[in-house]
Amino acid sequence: MPAEMVLVLSRVEIAEKVRTLAHRISKDYEGKELCIIGILNGVFIFLADLVREITIPVQIDFVRLASYGSDTTSSGKIRFTKTIELDITDRNVLVVDDIVDAGLTIAYFLEHLKQLNPKSVKVCAFIDKTERRKVHVPIDYAGCVVEHGFLVGYGLDYDEKYRTLPDIYRLKARGEGTHYDHSL
Ligand code: IMP
Numbered sequence: 001m002p003a004e005m006v007l008v009l010s011r012v013e014i015a016e017k018v019r020t021l022a023h024r025i026s027k028d029y030e031g032k033e034l035c036i037i038g039i040l041n042g043v044f045i046f047l048a049d050l051v052r053e054i055t056i057p058v059q060i061d062f063v064r065l066a067s068y069g070s071d072t073t074s075s076g077k078i079r080f081t082k083t084i085e086l087d088i089t090d091r092n093v094l095v096v097d098d099i100v101d102a103g104l105t106i107a108y109f110l111e112h113l114k115q116l117n118p119k120s121v122k123v124c125a126f127i128d129k130t131e132r133r134k135v136h137v138p139i140d141y142a143g144c145v146v147e148h149g150f151l152v153g154y155g156l157d158y159d160e161k162y163r164t165l166p167d168i169y170r171l172k173a174r175g176e177g178t179h180y181d182h183s184l
């Protein structure tokens with residue numbers, strides 16, 4: 001582990017939380033049709049694990065919403081760089097993201113989804129990071145709640161680095177012995 005990181009969740013703990021989420025989702029949507037929409041890029045590892053633990057048939061699609069530059073703070077600007085291709089009219093939709101921080105990305109996407117007339121919409125996020133929340137977003141399924149810190153690994157990146165680490169780490173803040181300035 002690089003010196004500038006602190007372990008937050010091990011791969012064993014992650015797998016346990018993913019299984020719990022998948023069981024809840026499978027139970028809640030039993031006998032129903034479900035479209036899962038993942039928000040790229042960070043979600044790809046979590047989503048791959050989650051859908052393999054879900055025991056009901058699901059359809060999967062992705063969107064890509066760009067909201068961050070190459071830094072750790074949101075630019076506040078959100079735009080689609082890839083939109084949905086599945087027809088979700090009158091379908092049950094589960095939006096899946098890796099981490100909800102300010103909430104702006106999910107809020108923007110939920111607003112967009114409404115116009116497509118789905119039957120229902122719920123949100124699943126592996127990490128619900130609460131301290132910087134700017135808009136209220138309903139998170140129906142959260143893997144875990146983390147108050148603050150910039151996390152990497154398990155799909156989460158810092159400037160496109162560390163996505164492939166199997167465990168989740170927090171980058172140490174300035175003053176904790178690193179050069180990263182990610183003032184939260
Ligand atoms: P927000 O909820 O609009 O602030 O945006 C959430 C998105 O910002 C996530 O899907 C991530 O792509 C990114 N993000 C927020 N917090 C972190 C973090 O701690 N590590 C890595 N990416 C993060």
Ligand code: MG
Pocket residue numbers: 039040041042043097098099
């Ligand atoms: Mg993301």
